[in-house]
Amino acid sequence: MNEDTGSDYLQPWQLSQVADGGGVGVVEESKHDNLAVGDFVTSFTWPWQTVAILDGSLLQKLVPQLVNGRLSYFLGAAGITGLTALLGVREKGHVAVGANQTMVVSGAGGACGSLAGQIGRLEGCSRVVGIAGTDEKCSILVQEMGFDAAINYKKGNVAEQLRELCPGGVDVYFDNVGGDISDTVISQMNQNSHIILCGQISQYNKDVPYPPPLPPDIEKIRKERNITRERFLVLNYMDKHEASVLQLCQWIQEGYLALTYFITSLEAAFQSMMSGGNIGKQIVSVSK
Numbered sequence: 017m018n019e020d021t022g023s024d025y026l027q028p029w030q031l032s033q034v035a036d037g038g039g040v041g042v043v044e045e046s047k048h049d050n051l052a053v054g055d056f057v058t059s060f061t062w063p064w065q066t067v068a069i070l071d072g073s074l075l076q077k078l079v080p081q082l083v084n085g086r087l088s089y090f091l092g093a094a095g096i097t098g099l100t101a102l103l104g105v106r107e108k109g110h111v112a113v114g115a116n117q118t119m120v121v122s123g124a125g126g127a128c129g130s131l132a133g134q135i136g137r138l139e140g141c142s143r144v145v146g147i148a149g150t151d152e153k154c155s156i157l158v159q160e161m162g163f164d165a166a167i168n169y170k171k172g173n174v175a176e177q178l179r180e181l182c183p184g185g186v187d188v189y190f191d192n193v194g195g196d197i198s199d200t201v202i203s204q205m206n207q208n209s210h211i212i213l214c215g216q217i218s219q220y221n222k223d224v225p226y227p228p229p230l231p232p233d234i235e236k237i238r239k240e241r242n243i244t245r246e247r248f249l250v251l252n253y254m255d256k257h258e259a260s261v262l263q264l265c266q267w268i269q270e271g272y273l274a275l276t277y278f279i280t281s282l283e284a285a286f287q288s289m290m291s292g293g294n295i296g297k298q299i300v301s302v303s304k
Contacts, residue, residue, distance in 0.1 A: 048072030
């Protein structure tokens with residue numbers, strides 16, 4: 017909602033204009049050769065209104081059977097959120113089966129972070145630790161999503177807890193938050209380890225470039241230990257989206273991904289987002 021999003025692929029919402037975002041809907045009337053009435057479709061820029069006229073060439077037809085009929089999954093684990101988690105781990109995490117790697121995920125209670133930890137495990141990490149902002153989120157990460165442990169960053173000393181839970185150091189860091197938490201994690205990363213730079217939510221309202229520069233002492237550690245920290249954008253891997261979605265759908269069907277979804281109103285969703293209340297994927301129901 018800032019006037020400048022700092023990116024060329026995501027534009028800010030405009031005053032007096034219909035808000036948009038990733039969405040799923042059903043075709044009620046069509047003049048497009050490849051879309052018929054009754055088809056389910058999705059778009060990255062779906063207008064938040066009950067009925068809309070859209071360019072059919074910009075819509076992607078969905079196959080509900082891939083997600084056992086749960087269309088909301090195409091907005092989460094089987095959509096751009098899942099793709100971000102999976103391709104981030106594969107393209108920037110350098111996870112290898114049998115390498116005994118430890119992964120840490122910040123923002124682990126959110127839609128992408130909760131998937132990233134599970135995918136890290138499926139891809140070969142031997143230990144996965146999440147960082148979240150409430151005891152409830154930490155409990156869900158461990159009891160329902162297969163994380164080995166979780167840290168509530170609002171309680172106790174994060175650095176001490178991280179040393180206790182990751183005695184061999186950190187090999188892969190899925191970074192959703194930036195700031196002090198990320199500085200703490202980076203200081204405990206191993207030689208030749210990898211940062212998956214997914215998001216920097218603690219820095220978005222600051223006038224800094226993206227990715228935000230690290231403090232000098234943390235940047236020194238990063239360089240001395242040869243820790244990779246490269247910008248990751250899932251839209252740069254369009255050629256891998258189809259195969260990756262099929263992999264995600266397979267994991268969903270086989271029960272390897274624990275999914276948490278909340279379908280709610282716009283007002284409740286916005287308040288929850290700003291207060292850090294949501295767990296997993298939060299979806300707004302525009303119409304029935």
